[in-house]
Amino acid sequence: MIHLIELHPAALAILCYWLFSAIVGGMPDPDAKSGPGYRWVHNSLHILAGNLTTAVQAKYPEMAIPAGSSMEHRETTTVTTPLP
Known part of the structure; x- marks a missing residue:
């Protein structure tokens, strides 16, 4: 097992970070x-875990998207023609 970790240290780092992120997400x-x-620890750990959305919503609840709502992206095209 130790030999496997020595051969793949990046895989171990990814696994540890994934576990940390899962624990913080819970x-x-x-x-x-x-x-x-607790609010400070919660927000700081979520930032470290890469859960920026959770950390920002905890700090600024008025920016949170209400549960059950959806977002829609609308694209418009503007065509301009040169004047004669």
């Missing part, structure tokens, strides 16, 4: 009863 969201320490 943390309960802070609520009104949560202290400032």
Whole structure:
């Protein structure tokens, strides 16, 4: 097993990061009863885990997309013609 880790250290790093991210993703969201320490730890770990959306929504709840809503991308094309 040790020999396998020595041959593939990047795979071990990816596995450890994936586990860390999964554990952080399972943390309960802070609520009104949560202290400032838990909110700080929650937001900081989500940033480290790459969950920036979760961290920003916890800091700025008014920016959160409501559950059940969907977003739609609309593309428009503007055609201009030169004047004679």
